[in-house]
């Protein structure tokens with residue numbers, strides 16, 4: 001792949017969340033109003049990661065800094081965002097009013113509403129597998145089938161399976177071997193219940209074992 005060619009010769013440190021990205025230049029990202037870009041090359045610290053459009057800071061560098069100085073980072077967050085309680089309440093109100101605000105914005109700022117639609121389209125084209133995965137209903141079912149005791153390694157394993165499906169040529173989907181919405185049994189959204197199968201096979205199988 002293009003990206004690999006570009007990073008060869010460097011010691012590229014790629015964290016899990018930065019893996020399956022398409023290269024997008026600063027200019028393109030800025031143009032479509034995205035807050036990060038992905039040059040696909042290594043930063044001075046050797047990361048291959050997203051970078052901020054506003055200050056060109058590498059996401060992995062920021063993460064590393066947070067890890068090095070957790071106290072300082074938390075203090076900064078508090079200064080910037082308020083107390084955890086305050087954040088939780090404003091998040092809740094954001095979620096409560098999402099539809100309302102969207103309707104208002106669409107009418108008050110039509111140009112921006114169009115731009116948002118365009119961005120969503122760009123995202124959907126760039127992330128076909130994620131888009132398939134993220135239909136609202138499926139997302140609810142998956143959430144219900146995801147046990148709370150999953151470790152971060154297991155979550156990473158699930159992510160890897162989805163990325164594997166997305167990376168393959170053609171129509172490949174992630175299948176729950178024991179269906180999470182089966183008639184008699186209900187499987188879990190856990191790595192050992194997932195496998196990658198072709199779209200045709202998956203449709204044929206439906207919600208059967």
Ligand SMILES: [Zn+2]
Pocket residue numbers: 043044045046047049058059060061062
């Ligand atoms: Zn970096």
